[in-house]
Amino acid sequence: MNLRSFCLSISCSLLGCITQEVHDRTLVLTDKLSVNTINLDRYITRLDEQEGLKNIRELLTTPSFEEAWMYLPFKKEWHEVGKKEKIYEDGKRASIDHDINYELRLMQRNPEVVRYHFHKKIPEQNHLTDLLERALQRRDVPLTKRLLHEEIELLFGNVFASPTDMATMIEYSRIAPENTALQHKVCSEQGVVQYELTPRGKVNYYPLKQDARITMLEQRRKEALETFFADAYPDIVQRSAIDVLQEFATVYSNGDLEVTFASYK
Numbered sequence: 001m002n003l004r005s006f007c008l009s010i011s012c013s014l015l016g017c018i019t020q021e022v023h024d025r026t027l028v029l030t031d032k033l034s035v036n037t038i039n040l041d042r043y044i045t046r047l048d049e050q051e052g053l054k055n056i057r058e059l060l061t062t063p064s065f066e067e068a069w070m071y072l073p074f075k076k077e078w079h080e081v082g083k084k085e086k087i088y089e090d091g092k093r094a095s096i097d098h099d100i101n102y103e104l105r106l107m108q109r110n111p112e113v114v115r116y117h118f119h120k121k122i123p124e125q126n127h128l129t130d131l132l133e134r135a136l137q138r139r140d141v142p143l144t145k146r147l148l149h150e151e152i153e154l155l156f157g158n159v160f161a162s163p164t165d166m167a168t169m170i171e172y173s174r175i176a177p178e179n180t181a182l183q184h185k186v187c188s189e190q191g192v193v194q195y196e197l198t199p200r201g202k203v204n205y206y207p208l209k210q211d212a213r214i215t216m217l218e219q220r221r222k223e224a225l226e227t228f229f230a231d232a233y234p235d236i237v238q239r240s241a242i243d244v245l246q247e248f249a250t251v252y253s254n255g256d257l258e259v260t261f262a263s264y265k
Contacts, residue, residue, distance in 0.1 A: 035059060035067045036080055042102070043080040049114070050265065052078050056118050056187045057264065066096045068117035070103055072110050079106060082117070098168070107180045115172065117165075118187040119158050149229055152244070156225065159188045159245055160252065160259070161195045163217035170205045170213055173197050190245060191263040201256030224252045 025042040033045050033055035047055070049071060059067070068082035084097040096117065107113050161169065161184070169184040173196075176182045185194045197205060205213055228251045242263050249261040 033059065033067075033069065033078055033080075035064050035085070036082070037065055037085045039083050045078040045080075046076060047078060048076045049073065052116075053187065053192070053264065056116070057189075060118060060120065060187070060189050064120070066118060066120060068096055068098055068115070070106050071114040071116055072106065073112050073114065074110060078116075100172075103172070104175070107176050107182065111179065112181040113176075114183045114185060115169075116185050116187065121158055121189055152229060153225060155190075155241070155245075156248060159186075159190050159261070160193050160221075160248075161186050163214050163221055166195060166217045166257070167210055167213040169195055170197060170201075171210065173202070174206050190241060191261055193249065194260050194262075196258045198256055198258055204256055220254070220257070221252070224248070227251055 025040060028041040028043055030043045030045050033047070033052055034043065036043050045052070045055075052069075052071060065085035066082070067080065067085065069078045070081050071078050079102075081099045081103050082096045083099050084095075086095045103115070165184075165186060172184070173182060183194060184196060185192050187193075205216070208216070225248075228248050231251075245261045249259045252259040
């Protein structure tokens with residue numbers, strides 16, 4: 001038995017074995033959540049949900065790629081499931097793929113699963129905030145309104161699941177075993193957003209192809225943003241970010257989607 005096979009067998013025995021079907025990546029126990037871009041190993045971390053969220057908040061403060069996990073509440077285990085992590089040349093966007101085959105095995109073998117990933121802060125936000133403060137000081141109403149709209153759009157894009165995230169959630173919900181309770185969450189510096197389909201949403205979105213889902217979800221996001229801004233301006237300037245995010249989650253939710261925002265405990 002070579003070293004890699006030995007590590008795999010030890011990892012499986014320690015974890016109560018997720019399997020002999022895992023051929024591609026060695027299972028490695030770690031004491032903290034981390035970003036894994038090499039993807040030769042698969043990191044598994046035994047922490048409860050709140051401890052894991054503390055680790056994610058630490059990762060949000062460092063310049064790095066994004067990462068994804070499946071959290072198993074019954075076992076208090078975090079399984080790293082991200083792959084092909086990427087930061088674009090402009091430094092403003094990041095992307096990550098998910099190991100759907102491994103995730104499917106976890107969903108088939110666990111009664112409750114939470115899908116987690118996180119969004120890094122967009123550098124433009126700090127610059128926009130500075131410009132907005134100057135516009136407010138000058139009482140330049142047209143400029144203030146335009147900059148505020150841009151800042152809110154960036155904030156919501158950073159905090160909430162993207163249309164692609166939403167479409168991925170829909171596909172995972174569609175293929176998940178009926179007896180598995182599946183949740184979807186995204187973390188940012190501000191807090192945690194949970195996003196799910198309602199029963200009506202399943203009827204409307206399940207038959208669609210992924211591109212059609214993304215198109216519909218992009219339109220829904222645009223409508224929610226415009227509705228929120230029209231109702232919230234100009235009082236939004238005086239409100240806390242947490243209050244704004246919680247209200248937008250309410251606006252974003254409709255008969256098809258259920259979106260909630262919660263700040264960290």
